[in-house]
Amino acid sequence: MRPISSGRQSKQSPITERPAADAAIGDVRPYTVAMPAPEEPSFDTRCVHESAAPDVRTPPLAPPLYLSSVYETPSPDLVERAMDHERGYYLYARTASPNVVALEDALAALEHGEAAVATASGMAAISSLVLALLAQGDHVVAASDLYGTTTTLLSGPLAAHGITTSLADVSDPASFRDAMRPPTKLVLVETVSNPLMRVADIAALAEVAHAGGAVLAVDASFTSPALSQALAQGADVVLHSATKYLGGHSDVTAGVVVGPAPLLETVRSARNVFGAVCSPLDAWLTLRGMKTLALRMERHTANALHVAGHLAGHPKVRRVYYAGLPSDPDHGCARRLLPRGAGGMLSFELADRPAVGRFVAALSMVRFAASLADVATTVSHPATTSHRGLSADERAHRGIGDGLVRLSVGIEAPDDIVRDLDQGLAAV
Ligand SMILES: Cc1ncc(COP(=O)(O)O)c(C=O)c1O
Structure with a gap:
């Protein structure tokens, strides 16, 4: 915090240091200030600027929560560094913020992926991926047993934008092969499906997807990285509703996409322009949930x-x-x-x-x-x-x-x- 009261070393507020001036505040009209010392900014100004960041020299065991929606970048160079996602540089929380980046780092590490992007919900993770990956005329092959809103996304908004979907039986990789055609860009399944608990054979589906030049994305919300490692089994992208097991306590709404860095850069830009970022508090709570x-x-x-x-x-x-x-x-x-x-x-x-x-x-x-x-x-x-x-x-x-x-x-x-x-x- 940049001190605004001249010559003040102590972190104690000048207001509490001068009880007599304080007592006068109640007597004055609203929006006027009780006699600031001449070298000090007015009380109104100090109300805005005296809220210093906590001074902590011993690292806290629980990570701090950074709720700030914006970061001070007092030079164009710093802006550039933040825009290039250089580690530790932040500009605006829709693009990146410390707790969200910490969650992304943790999930990329636990899933053995190159990069991760944390989103406002599990649906925001799926939407950010499809917005990054697909364009009009593209085709998706999806498991017929999927979370209902994912199916609705495919058959509603995506269909309206000229992206078609064929459904296949997740227990039968041959049915995926039969459904693939040249514009198939994405194969989408769940590790364990909602609600019939079908198990996807990721290695077999990866072979089918890759033979057709498509990306295999796996929604691992029901298993979490503790039970399934879909990237290691051949998937290109793993998705989670962090609202579920990652958070684990019904107090988070968040999602995450994990995968190769170049694709994830496109997902990050989709998240940014569509405004689907994870909130710092949800990132913090998800990380706390993930400890157990x-x-x-x-x-x-x-x-x-x-x-x-x-x-x-x-x-x-x-x-x-x-x-x-x-x-x-x-x-x-x-x-x-x-x-x-x-x-x-x-x-x-x-x-x-x-x-x-x-x-x-x-x-x-x-x-x-x-x-x-x-x-x-x-x-x-x-x-x-x-x-x-x-x-x-x-x-x-x-x-x-x-x-x-x-x-x-x-x-x-x-x-x-x-x-x-x-x-x-x-x-x-
Ligand atoms: C398998 C699966 N994927 C995605 C989602 C969507 O997650 P969210 O509710 O966090 O958007 C859900 C929600 O129940 C789900 O069950």
Whole structure:
């Protein structure tokens, strides 16, 4: 902080140093100042300029949070350095800011990518990637089982801008090969899909995408870098909704794109011009969440396996979707690609929508919530939440029935989760 009160060494405010002048403030009319010393700027000016940055000589263990939307760059050279993203130089927080860069560095390192760009949400990550990569006339091949809003992005705004999409079965790389054609620029899948928990064979899909000259982008929101390393398996880009496991506590809305530096530079510019940057507070909270990511994922995964096994044997449950179960059709793929487990998400089928209503109403610990990946177990109903944007026919075609329940298994004691779910199922 540049001191504005002349000759003042102490960080203590001159206002508190001069109680007599302070006392007079209450007596004066608004917007006038109580008798500043002649060498000092007025009280009005000092209100603006006395808010010094904290003076800390011993490094804090928790990183500081830089909320500033703008940085002082008192020479054109400094502006250039900030614009060139030189480390430690900042200009304007829509372009870059310290906590956001720290999050990007951490995710690039954990995903073994060259660069990362953090965004305002998971959808902003996907949007920034497609805006960077695609133009009118281009074609996308996407998994048919994807988060509903991603499907809506492809079939709505992208289609309106002349970018077409074909859907393929994520368990069948040959169906992706069949859907590829010369303008295919992007192949888009989820590591473990929302909501049917299909596991993508990243290596096989990378081969298909690369043979057609396309980029393979993998949304790893359901697995996080603790369980899947999609870049190492052949993907070009990894995406996350950091709102989910990276944050882990339902207090963040953020996203990230990780991949090769030249492509990520284009994603960074798309994020900048469309204004989709991650906020410093969300970056800070995501980094705090990530400190316990490995521990949380281990527990989410162990609990989900326990719960899935229990549900699979329950008479009221028609089917369980969880690749960690040996009976699941994607179990073999999960064992190869997700050696640390299939994650904390599972789905199961009840008879119909009224059965889901009765189940949810009878739960006491597990809460109904549209998101996922909290440390607490939550339940949701894809037909009315994540996949509401699809028509009933589209949902039926994709196997998302009205009786489908999606469970985000938390880190509580597994028996407590099972007890509450059994209470819900008893009401079905
Ligand atoms: C797999 C997946 N990707 C992306 C998103 C979008 O993330 P956000 O809500 O942070 O925009 C979601 C949201 O649920 C999701 O489940």
